[in-house]
Amino acid sequence: MPPIAREPAPAPCTEAGFTVSVEGHVAVLTIDRPEKRNAMTAAMWAALPSVLAPLADDGDVRVLLVTGAGPSFCAGADISDLLGGADPDDPMADLRRDNLAAQAALREFPKPTVAMIRGHCIGGGVELAACCDLRFADPTAVFGVTPAKVGIVYTPSSTKALIDLVGPSMTKYLLFSGELIDTPTALRAGLVDRVLPADELEPEVRRFADVLAGRSALSQRATKDVVAALARGGDGEEQARRWYRETITAGELTEGVAAFAERRPPRFRWSG
Known part of the structure; x- marks a missing residue:
C-alpha cells in the first residue's frame, strides 16, 4: 500500500508536561519530562484527559502514538506527589481520582493507540502502556509495577488491565515483587506485542501507524x-x-x- 499522503506537519504544542504533534493522520503524544524520566506529576495526570479530547474529536487523526521524551517512556508517578492530597486520612485521593480518569481517557480513546517504549516503563508508565491497544518496545525497555515498594494498593482497573495482558500469575509476580523485567521477558509474558532493534523502533512504529491510518x-x-x-x-x-x-x-x-x-x-x- 502506498504511504499516506502527508500535509506539512504543524509545530508541536506543549501542555502540562506533554508535547502533541500531528503529521498526516497520525498524532504523537510525548510525555515530556525527560529530566525525571518522564515521571507523571499530579498536574499531568489531571491534564491528560483534556490533552486527549481534541485528538479524539479530530476527524483527521486516525492513530495515536504514545511515547516518552529522551531515553525513557515513563518512570511512573512522581513520588513527591503521592502524599500531597488535602485529606490527611486519604492523602492520595485526588491523585488516585485523576490517575483513574487519565487511564480511562486513554483506554477509551476511540482510535487505535500504540505505545512506543524505550527505557524505563515503571508503575504509572505500565498503566499508560497497558491502556494503549498495542505496545512496541526496543531492547532498552525495562518494566516494573512497584506498589509493594511504597505500600500502595493497586487499583482494580489497573490490576485487571495487567491480568488481561499477562494473566493472573504474572500479575501477582509483578505486584508482589516490584521487580523489573527486561524486554524479552515482557514479550514472552504478553506485556509487549513487538520488540525491535533500537534504531528500527520509531521507523517501524511510524510505518505501522500509516498502515493503521489507511484501514477502515x-x-x-x-x-x-x-x-x-x-x-x-x-x-x-x-x-x-x-x-x-x-x-x-x-x-x-x-x-x-x-x-x-x-x-x-x-x-x-x-x-x-
Whole structure:
C-alpha cells in the first residue's frame, strides 16, 4: 500500500508536561519530562484527559502514538506527589481520582493507540502502556509495577488491565515483587506485542501507524468496542451489529469490496 499522503506537519504544542504533534493522520503524544524520566506529576495526570479530547474529536487523526521524551517512556508517578492530597486520612485521593480518569481517557480513546517504549516503563508508565491497544518496545525497555515498594494498593482497573495482558500469575509476580523485567521477558509474558532493534523502533512504529491510518476506521472502532464488551463479560453482539450497520451507511463496506475487486488501495473517507 502506498504511504499516506502527508500535509506539512504543524509545530508541536506543549501542555502540562506533554508535547502533541500531528503529521498526516497520525498524532504523537510525548510525555515530556525527560529530566525525571518522564515521571507523571499530579498536574499531568489531571491534564491528560483534556490533552486527549481534541485528538479524539479530530476527524483527521486516525492513530495515536504514545511515547516518552529522551531515553525513557515513563518512570511512573512522581513520588513527591503521592502524599500531597488535602485529606490527611486519604492523602492520595485526588491523585488516585485523576490517575483513574487519565487511564480511562486513554483506554477509551476511540482510535487505535500504540505505545512506543524505550527505557524505563515503571508503575504509572505500565498503566499508560497497558491502556494503549498495542505496545512496541526496543531492547532498552525495562518494566516494573512497584506498589509493594511504597505500600500502595493497586487499583482494580489497573490490576485487571495487567491480568488481561499477562494473566493472573504474572500479575501477582509483578505486584508482589516490584521487580523489573527486561524486554524479552515482557514479550514472552504478553506485556509487549513487538520488540525491535533500537534504531528500527520509531521507523517501524511510524510505518505501522500509516498502515493503521489507511484501514477502515469503522472496522477499528468496532474492534475496540467488541473487544471491550467481551472483556467485560458480554457477548459483543449489540456492538458488532451497530458498527456493521454504520459501515454500510458510511459506504466503507462498499468501498472496501470495490477496492478489493479492483486491486487498488481502499479510500476510506469516514472521519467519525
